[in-house]
Amino acid sequence: MCFYITATLPKRTQVDSFRELLDKHEMKFSPIHNLIVQSQLRPDELYFRATKNYCDCDTVLGSLNRFQDFQTLSKSKKVKALKKKNWSEEEINNWINTKLKSKQKKTGKKISLLEIKNEAERWIRFLHALLDNKIVSRIGILKHWYTKALEDEEIKIKKTQRISINEITQDLLLNLSNDILYEFLPVYEY
Secondary structure: OEEEEEEEEOOOOOHHHHHHHHHHOOEEEEEOOOHHHHOOOOOOOEEEEEEOOOOOOOOOOOOOOHHHHHHHHHOOHHHHHHHHOOOOHHHHHHHHHHHHHHHHHOOOOOOOHHHHHHHHHHHHHHHHHHHHOOOOOOEEEEEEEEOOOOOOOOOOOOEEEEEEHHHOOHHHHHOOOOOEEEEEEOOOOO
16 A cells, blocks of 8 residues: 554644644644554554655655565565465565566666755754754654555554664665654753
């Protein structure tokens, strides 16, 4: 179906209090009520659909992660059809790897390197704006390939990775993995 980027915030966060900031960074933060995901979060943690986009299939987050492309193809309708034709796992993996190699050889890209850089920088600026200004005490970002509706998807969060705001780089964002909750934290001064 589609990739979606979702987000988590502490339970007492008043999203409407920073709606202008969300708009500035092209974010929406619409609440999602997915009991499966919420059961894996802190008690009463808020869960949102992060962006304003129809879907996030063209996001730069995780775009350099080759494993992600492999996962996406392995969940595609084409692979399901191949399984129905009784293809073995090895044959399917070979087909996926061939597809990925041919994709790499194509010269035209959907978006330019400058656009990729600008999009990654937009995310970095957004995360800094929230955390440096102490608007929130943490923000989690989760990218997942959805096969069902946002509220019904059965997501298994592989792990939560906590990252200081000072460690956020373009490279980090471009190599995010699916189904890992990346929790960004402010730098606390002592």
